Amino acid sequence: SYVLTQPPSVSVAPGKTATITCGGNNIGSKTVHWYQQKPGQAPVLVIYYDKDRPSGIPERFSGSKAGNSATLTISRVEAGDEADYYCQVWDTVNDQGVFGGGTKLTVL
Amino acid sequence: QVHLQESGPGLVKASETLSLTCNVSGASISSSYWTWIRQPPGKGLEWIGYIYYTGTTNYNPSLRSRVTMSLDTSKNQFSLNVRSVTAADTAVYYCAKSPPYADWGQGTLVTVSS
Numbered sequence: 026s027y028v029l030t031q032p033p034s035v036s037v038a039p040g041k042t043a044t045i046t047c048g049g050n051n052i053g054s055k056t057v058h059w060y061q062q063k064p065g066q067a068p069v070l071v072i073y074y075d076k077d078r079p080s081g082i083p084e085r086f087s088g089s090k091a092g093n094s095a096t097l098t099i100s101r102v103e104a105g106d107e108a109d110y111y112c113q114v115w116d117t118v119n120d121q122g123v124f125g126g127g128t129k130l131t132v133l
Numbered sequence: 134q135v136h137l138q139e140s141g142p143g144l145v146k147a148s149e150t151l152s153l154t155c156n157v158s159g160a161s162i163s164s165s166y167w168t169w170i171r172q173p174p175g176k177g178l179e180w181i182g183y184i185y186y187t188g189t190t191n192y193n194p195s196l197r198s199r200v201t202m203s204l205d206t207s208k209n210q211f212s213l214n215v216r217s218v219t220a221a222d223t224a225v226y227y228c229a230k231s232p233p234y235a236d237w238g239q240g241t242l243v244t245v246s247s
Contacts, residue, residue, distance in 0.1 A: 026194065058232065058233040058234070060178075060234070062178075067227060067237040067238065067239055067240050068178065068227075068234070068237060069237075070233055070234060070235045073233040073235070074233070079235060109177075111177065111178055113178075113232070113233070113234070115232060119194070120191050121180060121182070121183075121191055121192075121193060121194075122168065122170075122180035122183070122232055123180065124170075124177060124178040124179070124180060125177075126177050127177040127178070
């Protein structure tokens with residue numbers, strides 16, 4: 026089955042830029058979605074179809090894809106951005122959803 | 134706005150069947166994909182499976198032998214059954230609409246007791 030690989034943790038100072046990667050074989054051929062999850066809460070969609078932002082998500086959140094990786098970038102990081110972030114794709118071969126293992130973003 | 138709400142027992146005995154229902158408002162389940170996702174305590178998200186409005190299903194291969202999903206269009210809800218549960222099935226269970234998953238339930242913790 027398809028596997029998505031994320032770094033377990035990323036740390037960033039307030040006001041700086043955080044980048045969270047999501048690797049997968051031939052991920053360029055798939056659409057990637059990103060979710061933010063704060064403790065005790067359900068995940069929230071922050072980026073869909075690689076780079077689109079749902080309404081209400083700050084412009085500081087952006088998505089991109091290159092080669093075998095997708096990237097979630099959070100600019101001008103704030104304390105409130107501290108959360109777990111998950112990438113997700115659709116495995117078309119097996120017709121199923123796949124989540125990355127998640128990345129814990131710590132704001133220093 | 135779509136609202137999803139999970140319901141079901143919070144405690145299930147090992148070897149028995151976990152049964153959850155997701156009540157949907159603000160959208161008809163007679164369209165779209167309806168999905169179950171779970172998250173063991175302290176761990177990541179695991180996709181369990183979907184049921185399409187036509188009744189077509191697909192499940193995570195790791196759970197396929199124990200999982201069944203169904204729709205009840207008269208109540209606008211869909212359900213999850215996981216048979217022969219063990220402690221490894223202890224998790225917060227979420228229902229969600231489609232991918233991308235813009236709409237989620239709040240989640241419900243199910244603990245499997247021995």
